[in-house]
Amino acid sequence: MELLQDMFTDYTLRTVAMGAALLGITAGSLGGFALLRRQSLLGDAISHAALPGIALAFLLTGSKAPLVLVTGAALAGWLGATLISSLTRMTRIKYDSALGIMLSVFFGFGLVLLTYIQKRPDANQAGLESYLFGQAAALVQQDVFVILGIGLLVMLLTLVFWKEFKLVSFDPDFAATIGMPVRWVDHLLTGLFVVAIVIGLQTVGVVLMSAMIIAPAAAARQWTDKLGSMIGIAALFGAVSGVGGAVISSRNANLPTGPTIVLFVSLIVFASLMLAPNRGLVFRRIREWKAGKNLRVDAVLVDLYTLASQHTSQEYPHSERVLNVMSSMSGTARRTLNLLSTLELARQIDQNQWALTPTGVERAERVIKERFGTEGTL
Amino acid sequence: MKQEHPAIDVRDLTVAYREKPVLWDVDLQVPSGVLLAIVGPNGAGKTTFIKAVLGLVHAAAGSVLIHGEAYSAKRKRVAYVPQRGSVDWDFPTSVLDVVMMGLYGQLGWLRRPGKTEKEKALRALAEVGMEELADRQISQLSGGQQQRVFLARALVQQAEVYFMDEPFQGVDATTEKAIVDLLRNLREDGKTVVVVHHDLQTVPEYFDQVMLLNVRRIASGLVEEVFTEENLRTTYGGRVAFVSAVAARKES
Amino acid sequence: MSPSFEIQLIAIVVAVTCALPGVFLVLQRMAMMSDAISHAILPGIVIAFFITQDLSSPFMIVGAAAAGVLTVALVEALRKTGLLKEDAAIGIVFPALFSVGVILIAKYAGDVHLDVDAVLLGELAFAPFDRFTVGGLDIGPRALVVMSAILVVNVVFITVFFKELKLTTFDAALAGTLGFAPVLMHYVLMGLVSVTAVGAFDAVGSILVVALMVAPPAAAFMLTRRLKPMILLSCAIGGQSAIGGYWMARWLDASIAGSMATVSGLLFLTAVLLAPERGLISMARRQRGQRVEFGSKMLVIHLYHHEGLPEAEKECRLDHLEDHLRWEHAFASRAVRSCKSQGWIRREGELLVLTSAGRDHAREALVEL
Numbered sequence: 001m002e003l004l005q006d007m008f009t010d011y012t013l014r015t016v017a018m019g020a021a022l023l024g025i026t027a028g029s030l031g032g033f034a035l036l037r038r039q040s041l042l043g044d045a046i047s048h049a050a051l052p053g054i055a056l057a058f059l060l061t062g063s064k065a066p067l068v069l070v071t072g073a074a075l076a077g078w079l080g081a082t083l084i085s086s087l088t089r090m091t092r093i094k095y096d097s098a099l100g101i102m103l104s105v106f107f108g109f110g111l112v113l114l115t116y117i118q119k120r121p122d123a124n125q126a127g128l129e130s131y132l133f134g135q136a137a138a139l140v141q142q143d144v145f146v147i148l149g150i151g152l153l154v155m156l157l158t159l160v161f162w163k164e165f166k167l168v169s170f171d172p173d174f175a176a177t178i179g180m181p182v183r184w185v186d187h188l189l190t191g192l193f194v195v196a197i198v199i200g201l202q203t204v205g206v207v208l209m210s211a212m213i214i215a216p217a218a219a220a221r222q223w224t225d226k227l228g229s230m231i232g233i234a235a236l237f238g239a240v241s242g243v244g245g246a247v248i249s250s251r252n253a254n255l256p257t258g259p260t261i262v263l264f265v266s267l268i269v270f271a272s273l274m275l276a277p278n279r280g281l282v283f284r285r286i287r288e289w290k291a292g293k294n295l296r297v298d299a300v301l302v303d304l305y306t307l308a309s310q311h312t313s314q315e316y317p318h319s320e321r322v323l324n325v326m327s328s329m330s331g332t333a334r335r336t337l338n339l340l341s342t343l344e345l346a347r348q349i350d351q352n353q354w355a356l357t358p359t360g361v362e363r364a365e366r367v368i369k370e371r372f373g374t375e376g377t378l
Numbered sequence: 379m380k381q382e383h384p385a386i387d388v389r390d391l392t393v394a395y396r397e398k399p400v401l402w403d404v405d406l407q408v409p410s411g412v413l414l415a416i417v418g419p420n421g422a423g424k425t426t427f428i429k430a431v432l433g434l435v436h437a438a439a440g441s442v443l444i445h446g447e448a449y450s451a452k453r454k455r456v457a458y459v460p461q462r463g464s465v466d467w468d469f470p471t472s473v474l475d476v477v478m479m480g481l482y483g484q485l486g487w488l489r490r491p492g493k494t495e496k497e498k499a500l501r502a503l504a505e506v507g508m509e510e511l512a513d514r515q516i517s518q519l520s521g522g523q524q525q526r527v528f529l530a531r532a533l534v535q536q537a538e539v540y541f542m543d544e545p546f547q548g549v550d551a552t553t554e555k556a557i558v559d560l561l562r563n564l565r566e567d568g569k570t571v572v573v574v575h576h577d578l579q580t581v582p583e584y585f586d587q588v589m590l591l592n593v594r595r596i597a598s599g600l601v602e603e604v605f606t607e608e609n610l611r612t613t614y615g616g617r618v619a620f621v622s623a624v625a626a627r628k629e630s
Numbered sequence: 631m632s633p634s635f636e637i638q639l640i641a642i643v644v645a646v647t648c649a650l651p652g653v654f655l656v657l658q659r660m661a662m663m664s665d666a667i668s669h670a671i672l673p674g675i676v677i678a679f680f681i682t683q684d685l686s687s688p689f690m691i692v693g694a695a696a697a698g699v700l701t702v703a704l705v706e707a708l709r710k711t712g713l714l715k716e717d718a719a720i721g722i723v724f725p726a727l728f729s730v731g732v733i734l735i736a737k738y739a740g741d742v743h744l745d746v747d748a749v750l751l752g753e754l755a756f757a758p759f760d761r762f763t764v765g766g767l768d769i770g771p772r773a774l775v776v777m778s779a780i781l782v783v784n785v786v787f788i789t790v791f792f793k794e795l796k797l798t799t800f801d802a803a804l805a806g807t808l809g810f811a812p813v814l815m816h817y818v819l820m821g822l823v824s825v826t827a828v829g830a831f832d833a834v835g836s837i838l839v840v841a842l843m844v845a846p847p848a849a850a851f852m853l854t855r856r857l858k859p860m861i862l863l864s865c866a867i868g869g870q871s872a873i874g875g876y877w878m879a880r881w882l883d884a885s886i887a888g889s890m891a892t893v894s895g896l897l898f899l900t901a902v903l904l905a906p907e908r909g910l911i912s913m914a915r916r917q918r919g920q921r922v923e924f925g926s927k928m929l930v931i932h933l934y935h936h937e938g939l940p941e942a943e944k945e946c947r948l949d950h951l952e953d954h955l956r957w958e959h960a961f962a963s964r965a966v967r968s969c970k971s972q973g974w975i976r977r978e979g980e981l982l983v984l985t986s987a988g989r990d991h992a993r994e995a996l997v998e999l
Contacts, residue, residue, distance in 0.1 A: 036469060040721040041662050048837065090910060091902055097848045100661035101898055104841035108891020111838075112878075115885040133732070160488065167479050171465045177432050177458040178483030178535070207669065207837075211725030218718050221470060225515035230470045254736045259729035266726035273713055281711060392928055399924075403932050439928060441956055594931075 010250075012137060016203075017246040019139045019147050020261060023200045024238025026151040027209075028216035029158060030196045031238075032231040033189060035217040036169045041096075042081065044210035045103040047197050049080025051110025051206060054131055055117060066146050066202065073131075073198040080106050081190050107206070134205030136246065136257035143202065150199050154192050158231075165189055166227055204258035212238065215265040222276035241265035296336045298367045301345060304356050305364035317355035383446030385410040385539050385570035386431075391440035393423070393430045400426050402594040404440075408587065410538075411568045413561050414598075415575040415584070418591035419614050424574045425461070427591060428541045432458055444539055454483060457537035459528050461544050467517050467524060474499055474512040476527050480534040502534040503527075505563075507556055522553030529560060540564065540571040547576065558584055581605060633758040638876050640757050640774045641890060644830045645842050645868030647781040650788055651822045652843035653864050656851060657799045662717075663702070664843040666724035667820065668827040668836035670701040672731030675828060680738065691828055698824020699817060701727060754833050754886040773833050780829040784822060788861070791815070796857055834887035841891035842868055849894075849901035852908055867897050925957070925965035927995050930974050933984045934992035947980045 034043060050073035057072025058064060080102045087098040158165065167175045168185045176182045193213075200209045220233035245261030274282050303326045308316040323333040337354055340346040345360035356364065386408040393401040401423045408414050416424050429435045431442050433449065444452035457480070477499040478491045485491060503509045506526040511519070519527065525545055532540055545557055561584065564571055575581060581588055581601060588605050589598035590613040597604040597612075655661050674697025678689045701723055708719035754773075762772040769775055788795065797805040798812040805812045823843070830839045850863035874897075875890030882889070903910050933946055951962040966982065969975045974988030984992065 035715075035718055036466070038466075038715055038717055040715070040717040041665075044662075044665065044721060087902070091852065092908055093848055093851065093902070094656075094659050094661075096659050096661040097656050097844055097851075100665060100840050100844035101848055101895065103665060104837055104839075105845060105891050105895030105898070107837050108841055108885075108888040108895070111888030112882060112884040112892055115888065116882050119883050163479075163482050163485070163490065164487075166471075167482055170469050170471065170476075170479070171460065173429075173434050173460055173464060174458060174479070174531075175482075176434055177453070177456065178480070179453045180483065207728060208725050210721055211729075214718055214721040215725075218714055218722055222713060225470050225517075226472070227470045227475075256732060256736050259732040259736075262725050262729040263733070266722065266729070269722055273708075273711060279713055281713075390928075390932060394924065403928055403935060405935070437956075438924070439956055441953070 013246065013250045015139050015141055015144055016136045016250070016257060017243045019144045019203055020136060020242030020246045020257070021239040022144065022147045022151045022242075023203055024212065024216065024240070024242035024261075024265075025235040026147070026154050026196045026238075027200055027212040028220070028234035028236075028238025029231045030154065030193050031213040031215075031217035032220065032227070032234045033165055033169050034193060034213055035221065036227075037189075039193075040214045040218075041099055041210070042084070043193070043197055043213035045084060045099045046077040046081050046194055047201060047206045047209040048103040048110075049106035050074070050077040050194075050198050050201060051107050051131065052076050052113055053079075053110075054201075055110050055113035059113065059117060066143055069131075070146070070150075070198050073201060074194050076106065076110075077194040077198055078191060081194060131201045132206055133256065134201065134203050134208070134258040136203045136249075139203060147199050150195055154196055157188070157192060161185065161188065204261055208258045208262045211262045211265060215262070215269050216241065219265070219269040219272040222272040222279045225278075237265065237268050241268060293339070297339060297343070297345070300333060300336045300340060301356070301360060301364040302367055304346060304354065305361065305368070308356060314361045315355045315357070317349040317353040319352045320354060321352070323354070383443065384408055385412070385445055386572065387443040387446070388431060389441045389443075391427070391430055391442070392438045393426055393435060394438050399593065401430065404591070404595045406589055406595065406598055408570055408572065410445075410570050411565055412587050413565050413571050413573070413585045414587040414589060415573050415581050415601075416589045416591055417575055417578060417581060417613070418596075422592040422613075424591055425543055428458075428543055428572070428574060432456070432541060454535075455538040457532035457535040457540045459532045459540065459542040459545055462521065462524050462528065462547065467519070469516065471516055472512070473503065473508065473514050473516060473519070473527050476516060477502055477530045477534055480531040483535070498534050499530070502530040505533055506530045506560060507552075520550065522549040525549050525553055526556060529557065533560075538569055540569060542571065542573045544574050544576060546573075546580075578610070634876075636758040636771050636774065637754055637886065638873055640771060640777065640833055641754060641872035641876055641886065642869045643774060643777045643781055644833050645846070645872040645890065645894075646865045647777055647784055647826050648830055648839060648842035649846045649864040649868035650781075650784040650861065651819060651826055653847040653850070653857075653861050654795060654799055654819055655823065655843060656847040657857075657860075661844045661848075662720060663820065664823055664827070665837075665840045666705070666720045667698045667701055667823050668831065668839045670724040670727040671697045671824055671828050671831075672728050672836070673697055673734060674700075674731075674824075675831075676731050676734045680734075691825055694828030695821050695824045697727065698827070699821055701824075702817060702820040753835075757833055777829050777833070780826055784826065787818070787822060791818075795819070799857075834890065838887045838891045841894050842871070845891075845894035845898045846871060849898040852898075852901040852905040867894070867901075871897055921961075922964055922968050925961060926968045926972070926974070927991075929965050929969055929982075930984060930988050930992040931995055933975065933982060934989060937984060937989075946982050948977075948982060949980070 031043070034040060053072035053074070053076025054069045055072075056076070057068050061068050084095070084098045084102050087093045087101075088095045093101075164175075164180060164185045167180065168182055168189070172182050172186075175185075197209055197213065200212055204212055216234040216237035217230070219237050220230045223233055224230050241261050241264040245264045246257055248264070249255040249257040249260040272280070274280055277283055300323055303323055304318060305314065307318045307322065307326075308314045320333055320337060323337070337346060337348075340354075340360065341348060344357055345363060346354050346356050349355055384407040386406065388404065388406040391401055391404045391406075392399065404427065416427060418424055426435060430437045430440070431449070442449045444456055449456065474496065478495050480502075481491060481495045481498065485495070500509055500512060503512055506529050508523065508526050508530060511523065516524070516527065525547075529542075529545065532542070546554055549557070561571055561573070565586075573585070575585070582605060585601055587599060588601050590596040590604065590609050592613045592615075597609045652661075652664065655664055671694040674693035674695070675690055678687065678693025682689045704723045704727075705716065705719045708714050708723065709716045714722070757773040758771045760772045762769045762775040794805070794810045794815055797808070797810055798815045802812040805815075826843075827836060827839045830842070834842065846867035847860070847864040849867050850860045853863055854860050871890050871894035874893035876886055878884075878893060879886040879889035901909070904912070906912055929951070932951075936946055948962065948966060951957050951965075952959055957965070966975070966977075969988065970977070972987075972991075973985055974991050975982050975984055977983070
């Protein structure tokens with residue numbers, strides 16, 4: 001309750017939470033496409049490559065207005081992304097090397113510029129360095145409006161070019177054959193990607209921005225098999241971790257916002273990998289276990305049936321020991337036999353003797369027919 | 379009359395990666411209503427040929443006419459079935475959705491696929507025997523089913539000319555039969571289909587014409603005329619034993 | 631030794647030490663693992679620091695190596711679930727580990743000399759003031775001693791396991807069947823990357839470690855196809871980046887590490903543009919020269935294909951080349967001129983006709999294919 005109240009009364013918390021939430025929505029939804037296009041690490045490269053743009057924008061204009069710095073960052077980030085794709089297309093340099101070089105060299109150059117600015121007599125660099133780690137607490141309402149405006153634009157364009165983005169992400173060659181200007185769509189998508197990243201730099205910083213892009217999308221992918229829902233869920237996860245991280249860090253002294261948001265979203269990824277229905281690891285384990293159990297049940301059933309078919313009655317009893325040997329169950333037949341009796345497929349005649357029930361015989365016949373394609377007898 | 383032009387008219391197509399030629403001066407004319415197989419060893423440029431015709435790789439020289447007009451003007455009459463392995467089948471989308479992608483070109487900007495598009499897609503899926511799997515996620519398909527989804531996506535385009543890259547690669551018997559039936563239906567409707575094919579043994583059975591390709595065109599024309607041991611030997615080089623076996627099979 | 635000399639020496643040793651494992655990262659297409667590891671070692675460093683309360687303790691290296699190996703193992707575990715692709719796994723693991731490190735520092739190490747800036751950016755200028763002494767005897771700057779030790783480890787490892795590394799790099803599957811344990815090699819290499827990164831973060835910071843690990847080997851990759859020359863070239867280019875970076879930093883009065891990264895980037899760019907065989911400029915020039923040669927070859931083959939056939943009247947005309955081959959007029963004339971000057975074709979009115987020499991040349995060209 002107190003928290004809710006704070007959300008309305010505490011200006012800083014409200015601003016930071018709003019900014020982080022909007023950022024999470026924008027980054028999360030675009031991250032979906034990046035994830036599917038296997039460009040998960042491109043975000044990291046772009047956010048680092050943005051640094052010299054920020055410094056140059058300041059050097060050239062002398063202004064620290066967010067829009068000026070964001071524009072500089074976007075231009076540098078876009079240049080980095082373009083160089084990465086041209087390098088891989090035109091030379092023998094591979095994608096991963098191109099990413100690593102652009103990321104670190106641009107960043108190094110940015111650092112040179114920053115230190116150069118710092119040592120100038122008119123140095124007034126405060127605010128620039130916050131881009132490194134982000135300084136969510138320093139967000140003001142005006143920043144939130146910038147994020148909101150850019151975020152709305154990004155989402156509008158995503159909606160307008162939805163099917164183009166989808167097809168170019170799934171099958172660019174096919175997209176080209178039906179006359180889609182794949183290159184332009186690609187430029188647009190990269191451009192939006194760059195914009196989404198640079199507006200986040202001030203909040204979560206250069207190093208952690210890539211997580212804001214990829215993690216919500218990677219988590220969302222586990223919950224759905226539809227692109228639309230995936231992007232929606234990614235936006236939701238982005239928003240939730242933005243608010244969650246902002247709130248948690250505001251409640252604890254010395255807990256920086258950016259890393260808290262990233263840890264929050266990492267936990268969502270972990271939980272999704274484990275618990276998501278269908279794809280989640282827990283469900284997969286359960287399914288495998290069930291399938292394994294069914295296999296064991298069938299194996300023992302078929303064994304009992306096979307043994308009995310050498311006798312007059314198909315319900316002729318046999319001992320547990322024989323079964324252990326037959327289906328190479330190494331002593332586990334007992335457990336399966338108990339299961340069989342609760343399922344009323346077999347019954348225990350005495351201490352060691354087991355026999356099929358009529359339903360058991362039926363199921364065994366069905367299994368044999370399915371597996372071996374022969375009727376009834378083996 | 380439109381029909382005077384061949385459905386596909388490729389002249390002097392040459393493609394080079396860096397400075398190495400991959401296709402040298404390849405000519406190919408395919409009349410309407412013909413099923414043509416492109417065969418040749420690995421690295422012969424079969425896929426490159428299709429991609430160059432479709433403008434997906436840059437051609438150093440050459441021209442492509444579809445029914446007498448430049449490919450760029452006739453793009454909507456041409457459908458492409460890429461190799462199955464060229465996309466990520468874990469992409470979050472359904473079978474029906476992939477098939478509807480075939481209609482994106484006709485929809486143009488801004489318009490979303492609606493009810494008509496859905497019906498068309500379902501009909502195309504029915505043609506490849508996949509209508510029951512329309513809502514299935516594509517990662518849950520077998521290789522053959524994936525291939526049939528791609529075929530349905532091409533069918534829904536209602537094209538005149540089809541280019542298919544290895545549609546028979548690694549598919550089950552049901553799918554193979556479905557594809558063969560589909561090819562025959564397309565031929566009956568007067569469509570033209572060019573298929574990159576790797577199974578020499580089935581060429582005479584499935585196709586009317588064949589182009590033997592190994593960087594340059596070794597021969598092309600009616601299967602009974604050009605699918606000879608000599609031409610195969612030229613195409614496949616040293617692997618004579620293998621080629622003779624195929625030829626022997628064909629004789630019998 | 632003057633501080634200036636010492637700084638340059640440290641810079642060179644750092645650059646060479648980074649370039650050595652970098653070569654294999656670049657060749658194995660895992661360059662981004664250097665980024666991931668150099669960030670993810672932060673919590674390892676912090677925890678080791680909490681335990682020992684000493685930044686120069688060898689436990690820092692142990693902690694970093696452990697964190698590096700943990701990163702690799704986590705990425706591998708995520709990838710193996712089949713739920714995420716490798717790049718996404720990397721992109722999720724290292725920011726999470728890095729965040730843990732940043733939070734640990736912010737919460738518990740606020741007033742000690744271990745701030746995130748130092749880890750990310752490093753500061754080489756102060757390195758000479760931190761001396762390494764044994765029994766009162768000044769051996770040299772600590773960074774120099776530590777990095778030299780790591781350099782020796784890297785050199786020894788690469789020399790001893792050269793054959794194994796080479797094989798796992800170019801054919802991991804074959805290496806596996808020959809019993810060379812590519813997985814183990816992978817982890818050891820990643821361990822080396824971690825140790826190198828922790829040794830270097832002091833001097834150049836973790837982000838610029840990436841520049842020194844990737845840019846020089848990638849530049850060398852433009853210059854040679856062979857492994858041994860590539861290793862030596864990478865070291866040389868790394869050393870050059872170090873010296874160039876130092877002087878650039880002095881000139882601008884700016885960050886040495888940043889300048890080293892910038893220079894390594896410039897050297898890489900130079901290699902991309904000027905590499906004698908595969909550089910962009912030489913490729914473009916060769917292509918222009920070869921286009922005419924390629925065009926003449928195409929022309930004779932084209933004429934040869936259509937020679938004596940009924941369509942020859944139509945196919946073998948100059949204007950046809952522009953139509954069907956989509957050649958520009960100027961290029962078509964150049965190709966024709968070139969063929970004529972070599973005596974391969976002659977003109978009969980509008981018709982281009984092969985000479986017997988031209989016919990031979992066409993046949994030869996076809997055989998070459």
